[in-house]
Amino acid sequence: MGGKRKKSDEEPLAEEEQPQQKKRQVLPSLIKNKEKRSALHAKLKREKKLEKRKKTKARDAAEKRALELGEEPQPKKVPRTIENTREFDETVCKPDDEELFAANDDDEFSAILKRQRTPKILITTCRFNSSRGPAFISELLSVIPNAHYYKRGTYELKKIVDYAKKDDFTSLIVVHTNRREPDALLVIGLPDGPTAHFKLSKLVLRKDIKNHGNPTGHKPELVLTNFTTRLGHHIGRLIQSLFPQDPNFHGRRVVTFHNQRDFIFFRHHRYIFDTKESKPSDSKGKKMEGDKDDKISQERVVARLQECGPRFTLKLISLQHGTFDTKNGEFEWVHKPEMDTSRRRFFL
């Protein structure tokens, strides 16, 4: 590959050079002798590294020079990421979507989100609960305000839904345990809210986090990031309906649900704002635009976080329109393995 490119670059050169260059570009995979092959491969890698370093140096020098001269430095190139190259999805919410507002108005959460009902959560488990399950549930109770835990017994899930409706709960959370580890979360909105089935993984309890903080009883703030599509938006509202809509900022508690590539990461922090002094640097410091004074150090405002509470990841398996009913239910979205074939396609 490299050989061909070089050839086309230097075509006008004399013919004698070309066979020589061709020889130089031997691929390591063509050599059958392992020692020679690995030596050649190592050499190629080293050369590549040197080239890269030279390029970075040149780039930095050019940028510095440009800034000194007062010109605009070259715009930095943006690296290609999976998020950059995500497949085009037509269900991505657009900012001025009237249909979205209308849908929001009459979806199942509008009552709660418009503060007509306060959220009241019922947490229960699957029939057999063991090991980390109870610990996780007690942590969930501390994270979500106004949550109550009831033991499962052997009630059918549909009966539990009826009972919760009678008692005026707004959502029902079922923690499912498999092999002594909680591994699925079923969030059912009531009275006839959607049922979201999440797969739970990477659960880290509070006691296993280093330097963890202890959450207070203040109502937490909610941060939901990266829910782009309509489905994601719906799920975002479902999660929002679990938490009270009037956070207490004095409590400085923040609960984050961050969606990245269809995995929803849950974090629970206590935060505080600090002013940090930083020396101004030529090109890159956080220079404030209006600041023309000649102080040596400038202050930045940063937020510092202390993690408290559990940490886990959720992945949506299915979203059903009504309450829990696997046989006759109407599924809005179901995960099928054939959806995983493309690495650039995400649904939330």
Next chain:
Amino acid sequence: MQHDEVIWQVIRHNHCSFMAKLTTGNFCRNPYNVTGICNRSSCPLANSRYATIRDHDGIFYLYMKTIERAHKPNDLWERVKLPRNYEKALEIIDKHLVYWPKFLVHKTKQRLTKMTQMRIRMRKLALKTREKIMTTPRKEKKRESRREEKAEKAAVLDKSIEKELLERLKKGVYGDIYNYPVKEYNKVLDMEGLQAASDEEEEMEPEIEYVEGYDELEEEEDMEDFGGPVIDESLKADGYGGMDEDDEDDEDMDTIHRKRRGLGSAKLEKDEMGRKLKKKARVLVEVEHEDTNERQKVVQ
């Protein structure tokens, strides 16, 4: 000719493929066996006259074998459908096996009883919901965990949370709780000053919100706007109208209301109004309006 005794000797003492030797006894796996035990009298191969009950799709059939048809293996077993009713089935069995040895009749009736009980129990269980265990292929599990790890690395969670919180602070969601980022206010003021002209034209307030941070859906305060942007606007207009007069009188108020913020929940505004009346503080009020000419009081 049918020599049952010979057959039995051969089967039992040499090898019978239907026999299963368990710790508790010898059992017969032959589907036509009435009792299920490997016995001289229960072996369907070693008895030329035999009867049994078999079940197909929830219907019971009485199977009978006689020596007259021993040479026709295809038509060996005669099948009679038994009714659902237990007593009637018993009568039918009696009728068909009327001159047969008592042992067989008894065992057949026992088998019928057992099978009816089983049928009742299976039907009851099918009504109850039971958890069904689904398996995921290992390949998928591994793929999911790999993708999850990469997603976690791609989402620099701490940084993004901090960024989000800082943005909220800049927007003023926290109101007056944090007093010290004065420089931030100044900086934003200057920025706002430059952009104030363009801001006034923009009518669709909620739209700006979305454009700014829609990819990161900011919740809590913002979500109310989603529900009824028009309503909120009117509310805000009223609120501002009321506060306007206060502004003219009180020169030293705290809060900075920027149109751009557009987040103010009614409650938040009320809080700030309350605080306004109570506190006398350092930073100044700046109220920007669409309808009236903008008033900028920047006094430090």
